[in-house]
Amino acid sequence: MADKYDGDLIQESLELLKGAALREALLSAIKQADEAQDHYYRMFFRYQYAAEVYFHDDPPKAMPAAIEFSSIFEEYPDLFGSAGGEMYIMIMQLAVDPVVSLPQIPISQWEEMMDQYYQLIKRFNIGHRTYWSQKSQFMIYIDKEKAFEYFQRFWKTGRDDLSDCRACERSFAVRMHLLMGDEEGAAVHAKPIKQRRLSFCKDTPHRMLKAYIEYAMDKGDLKMAIPYARELKRIGHRDRGDLSYIGAVLRCFAFSDLEQGVKLMANSFPWAAGLWDEKMAYDFYKGAGAVLHQLSRKEEHIPLTLPEQFSCFRNDGVYPVKELEQWVYGQAEDIAGRFDARNGTNFFKDNLGLAVNYSY
């Protein structure tokens, strides 16, 4: 006789796992719950898996699990009681959010997804504030005035149980004010984070630090970027989900601490292999390109352990620095081109232009 399915036991067994082992175990847990037709755990493990890959691996990988959660939830809407609506919207956010980083998904489809997502928000009457933040984050690369308008709507809408943590919201506010060139406005929002007057989640103060580094480097102010980069280096290279942060640090370290920059790049480079989140890959390549550019002035070759998935892979593990720099920028250019084509703007092309202006 087959053993009785015990979702609680499986859940307990996941508690000490991390990283790749946790993701594999969660996929296996989903499979077992599917086989047992335990709809509560079918949803619960999908929810956990989506959150795990979204925050610690490659965010678009959350999409299939989130969308499957939606189908199961619609069939069994009462299994999570009153918390169900909140869970449902939260996981759908993980399905919608990565679209900004996937240039192959057209804007019209994103708009339709957002409409459907908004229907859910109205249905459960929760998540209004987050909805405006989602819209704002997408528009950053298309129309910054519009993005700021959405940001203001987000800021004016009341908080609810689905809102991001206060520190993340402040980090986002810092980013939006810097986007508009308003350093004073950004400083107002940054102050409680810098003074640690707010509780932090996993992504704060990382987001704020990244926003400051990119802003400072874009305007050629290396001195301003350095303390933020040092702090972000200390806290922001935990797993693959940190590649965007690492990219920002590399961009600054290329000109302020090349030795650490090379080390950080070498250690995190393999994480960029097979990444679906193209914005994250772009951020990393942008920073790695700067490091390689500076390194090429001193060294001709760099030893790296890269996976074969990279088209630049070399069996001997020794890479000509100039050649690798060109390859890395080629990747960034390619991604920038695809984002701009989807968005109908020159945002990424201009952004990359600022990054390769080495006048620090």
Place this chain on the structure above:
Amino acid sequence: MGKEYHFQVNLGGMLDILSNHLYKSADVFLRELLQNGTDAIALRKRREPGWDQGAINIRLKPGRKIVFTDNGAGLTKEEIHQFLSVIGQSSKSGMLDRRLQEDYIGRFGIGLLSCFMVSDTIVVHTKSIDGKKAYVWKGKPDGTYTLKRLEDSKEGKGKDIPTGTSVILTAKEGCEEYFQEETVTRLVQYYGLMLPVPVRLNKEKKPLNQIPEDFMQMGRGKLLAFGEWLFQEKFLDVVLFHTKHLSGAAYVLPYKTDSSVKNGHRIYLKNMLLTDQGTPLLPDWAFFLRCFFNTAELRPTASRESFYEDGELEEARQEFSDTVKQHFRHMSKDNPETLHKIVSVHYDAIKSMAVWDDEIFDMFIDYLPFVTSEGRMTGAALKHAGSASYIGDVPRFEQLKPVFIAQNRLLICSGYAFDEQLIPKLAKRFHLPVVPLHEEDMGKVLKGIPAEERREAQRMLAAMNEGLKEFDCRADLRSFQPADLPALYSISDDVRFLRQVQGAKESSNGVFSAALSSLLSGNSGKALAGLYLNYYNPLVQRLLSVQDDELLRSMAKVLYVQALAAGGHSLHNKELRALSRELLYLVDGIK
């Protein structure tokens, strides 16, 4: 120009901010009293060189009243108006070129207000060393206060009033627990254990806050005993700190902890407890330690529950890392058995350090355990194991383990936390022939078959590949153990994700299904999955002699679904339908 007006401050509102937003709990009222008392004693010491009788006494009427007395500098009438009655004005601010004296703890002038969290009135009796008069100040939460001479009040009449300050609090309804001996003892020992002045309860001779005077000179045994008393744990080891910013000890826990654990420490600033949280002072990897530190030259935040992020904090962090590393470096030479014991419990924490720190990596790699096809092996063993492959997928590792054992080859599982970085680092640092095993390389791992047999198998493979086309999969023939395994399915991360997307598309419709189709667009060139048929398997041997192509196509699908299930992959509708269809075909054939 219009008339200038002043803001009115609603003290009730301020108290709400303090209790609900600034401070985490009402416990802090005792911390604030200890802080003010200690600062007053420090001031008196400065003003009366040679005086060294500083002490704090607490008297309790259990559940009702607390009288908190210090024999410090006290306050004059002017100072009472200036410091006790203006929020944000600290008697300790604006001193010595606006730099806070080293031995003062407080700075924000809001501490006394925290007493309103447990008492509806605050009564202060005080006599300054600068004056002969003593005063009684009574403050209420509505912002009003009274002030009169203590000698004229019934509490002070005819008494010889000593220099110093007493704060008298009466329990608010619901706050009686803060006025119990057990609570006060706990809080004094929690917040004020390191204070340089004795704190006594109800005139007991023995202070509540006594720590060994020779703490920094104590031997390992005594330090461990102190740690056991303080944290109620029998620790494995202790690291002593005596740096510019940190003095105290970090204790190594005797059991494994999760990396998310950040609390449970005792971190003091200028002898007063600041926080039990490791962040932001301690690095993320410090979760295997319980720290008892007094810190200096670091800035507290306004709530006095964390540190302000600045260069000093950065230096303190560096000191912490350097000291821990140095300790373990010595231990690896002097006491490798203990180090081995620590690693066996805390290898997760040590691995997390070793990923980014070469020195830690070199120090510990020989001791760190890794999962391999030959069981657990340490880094030292792997250095001498010769060539090996590593794979990050744990179930896949389990599936391939017997194949590698049969081939007498070593497979390392790098799917556990930090191993995915440490194994390549180990290979690179010591130039070891240890390489990643990608799913794309499976063909190389499994033994090929002789050319003649391969030629004979061509027809079978062609027919079977025809059958597998619809699954984006390609069959190949290899020889591997165990022989009873007819086929091995191999899938790259990309193909696996595509399968997940395919599954999600099947279960959804509308815009989300369309978005998943878009997600896959442009991925037609991605690698195919592989189905490796085992030449040693009796079923495969039989199939080699089958001439019926349709039967071979059908069997390919059956073996494909069987290999999927054996490999722990989820089965989609398409595969289940194919299995039913092909089984039916086979049964029809029997007829």
